[in-house]
Amino acid sequence: MAQNISVPDIGDFKDVEVIEVLIKPGDQINKNDPIITIESDKSSVEIPSPSAGEIKDLKVKIGDKVSEGSILATIENGAATSASNKKKVNEPKKEIQIQEESKANAAVNTVKQVKKIFAEPASNDDIDPVETNEWVDSLNSVIENDGSARASFLLNKVIDQAYQSGLVLPDTRTTPYINTIPPEAQAKSSGDQNIEKKIRAYIRWNAAAMVVKANKKSSELGGHIGTFASAATLYDVGMNHFWRAKNNKFGGDLVYFQGHSAPGMYARAFLEGRLSASQLDGFRQEVNQGGLSSYPHPWLMPNFWQFPTVSMGLGPIMAIYQARFLKYLINRGLVKDEGRKIWVFLGDGEMDEPESLGAIGLAAREKLDNLIFVINCNLQRLDGPVRGNGKIIQELEGSFRGSGWNVIKVIWGTYWDQLLSKDKSGLLIKRMNECVDGEYQAFKAKGGSYVREKFFGKYSELKELVSAMTDKDIWRLNRGGHDPHKVYAAYHAAMQNKGSPTVILAKTIKGYGMGKTGESVNTIHQQKKLDEQDLLYYRDRFKVPLTDKQVKNIEYYRPSENSEEIKYLKDRRLKLGGFIPERSSFAKQIKAPSKDIFDAFMKSTGEKEMSTTMALVRMMTALLRDKNVSPRLVPIIPDEARTFGMEGFFQKIGIYAHEGQKYEPVDSEQLSSYREDKSGQVLEEGINESGAMSSWIAAGTAYTNHDIEMIPIYIFYSMFGFQRIGDLAWAAGDSQARGFLIGATAGRTTLAGEGLQHQDGHSHLLASNIPNCISYDPTFAYEMATIFREGIKRMHEKKEKVFYYITAMNENYSHPEKPKGCDEGILKGMYLFKEGNNKGKTKIQMLGSGTILREIIAASKILSKEYNIDSDIWSVTSFNELRKNGMEVERLNLLNPNEKQKKTYVQKCLDKRDGPIIAASDYTRAFADQIRPYTDKTFYSFGTDGYGRSDTRKNLRKFFEVDKEHIVAYTLSALAKEQLIESSAAEKAFKKFKINKDKEFPTKL
Ligand SMILES: Cc1ncc(C[n+]2csc(CCOP(=O)(O)OP(=O)(O)O)c2C)c(N)n1
């Protein structure tokens, strides 16, 4: 029996228009197949079928208005009567109490209650050492007899009890200033330490040599020596034992190298035979082929570097979202879970960038146990100490632990273990805790006797502890980050950790091994010169087998191919699957969707008004029906889905949530209910543009990092795009990310009420500076559709190294049918939208972009009707693209003065047409001015220079002088200036339109 399908709960909306009917009588459909699409003035949503069956009767057609309960169709074999979207929500699992309650209660009951108090902070004085020892002994005996888990349980219980009794709790943000992993618990490396030490020495030498050599060539060149010198062990242990490369069996670990330690990576690649000596000689000399880039730049070394990291702070946030995106791909079933890790090398100074710590909460919340940060805590940044008066390691420990990370401190090297084990009174740890970083830095700059006096000398007991050691021995007491055993143990522990991200805080020495001129001195960061004595010292310090003459010539050292070092190094990498870093892509292209998917957008919308934002959302909805494209779309939204009318996606494709949905959403009865799902597709990032952009970069580079082509579409308030995250956008270009950035509510006057900080009049100019960013400011739905389809084709089918920035407006208007033959023009940047009839007394070329094109069209009508002036109207979809063409053609012409001069595309469009040019957009005049040089005609441009403010759209356009009235009056004035009409016509128009000539230029208001 046939059943009715009716409109489910659609919130507050009534009389919503049916804009698409996706079924017809006789169709066999499945449950949840979309049957119609409805659209309010704010969003469009598909209504799914509540059951499978055959459509019998269709009760609605396009244009009908429906509300909750309206009958849409009848279906046979369908059981439901309403397309209600009630769904199963994972009920929060009731915690199974495995405790034996009676026993537990009995135990609790025996605890004697004490009087509750508000206590003072803990005292540092030990007023009863015997009692203290009893407590410590009891703890030790629990650890020994029942293990550490039991001991932790008891401690937590005691702390809970203390809290209930009103005690001030111990400060648990940090742990003592010693290694997290005790010596007995260290995992041991199976590596040959002797050979590894030699390899490390050669890498150190070659890294320093390439910097010094470049600097010898020209003082403009050089690089950094001190940073890699401090981090060499951290990298080598990873390279020899942990980092697995991408190959045909495994996706590969991803390693973000600290930007200015690049010389170390080149030096290793040289030993591996991947780079030649002459390539090393070309360090920082990239203009002629073969040079090596200063820092990791995939754009410049596309087969080598994977991640641009040198702009401090971008590495950490991009890596966190990379780790999250990998989990997203796994949870959506798009890639296998192979236990791949993301390793991120960072400087302690770099951690001051807000972006560095800004997303660590997300990493913990998302349980990113595929993420390992290694922070090289050499205690110094560029100018001096990172925290002279404090301890950066402790500070970072507090931040990361507080956010829920697994923190592993690697502070002291093996030589300290004995001293620490002899320290029964805890005085050594007390001394370690109380010294600040400024002191620790000086200890390493000033030598063994200084350490004896200033560090151990403070307490006689500690002085005694090292009395049998020489100053040299004391000097040799190493830091954890230079001890391969400690580093290995930390990496091993990080690999085992489950359920949270790990940060390794490794204490090192900046300029390690560089002697008096380098080690721990404040100027080491920028040192790129080493004189002969320094070089000889460095060779001796690391026992590099080079003669004095070779050292003086600054030769690189590479043992023969058959040497045990080279064999070992290659063998290690072979066992770990290949070389790192290496950038490659085996992703399959995505076939661009067929033209007919976009057909609906090429037709006139008639009376119906909509914004280009809505048109875009409709296009995305249509794309979700294309089986090739659909799974690869990654809509990314920073808490603005409702603003952009995208809330229909919540139900349709779900919001990604690694834990699924543990609650019944408040709006569960509604069609666009907030649906979180482990395999959800939308990345709902919250109010977090930097995070959203980092997600976009991760998705846009999935073709190389995960060998799968994805189509990220990140929609944001255009003002909070390039302006807010400009540096990330630059890194995206360097990374060759592919995808769409959509600047919604774009233009200075479309978002009328929001005011100064919201109204964007310059994002296109910011976008135009990124060489591989292609940007458009379309006005009509068919332009948007043409651009969007071409974008998918160029990026995801042809794999061009570009990304798209498209602005979308929130102004509703009707859209005309696509004029014939304008595709090429839309894509090149301008096309003739409407030709004048040449019946007027004179003519003008009117160029309009985005929303202001409509003011141009209206102005053209007034000019024709009231002033008998004819105009050709050009829709300029991209002043930016027109300028690119202009620059190229002009350059070619200058290079070839003897040849026939080529025309720019702007010239081709306008040269043979009559009249001067009037150009206007919703952006600053500089946007349109970009094409001024590429036409021989007189050019007048209008735009929205100045701060935005809130008012009605009409008033704003009047204020910025881009409304139709100003355009008419200014056009008349321009024509008078060209002596094509009398100036009185313009004067009259200024009066008629009440244009105040005394008003200041808007930038001054
Ligand atoms: C955003 C940004 N600001 C400034 C710099 C310039 N810079 C490069 S390295 C550096 C110091 C880095 O110190 P740290 O992070 O501690 O690294 P280290 O060299 O000590 O390992 C600075 C200021 C930069 N690369 N990026």
Ligand SMILES: [Mg+2]
């Ligand atoms: Mg540092």
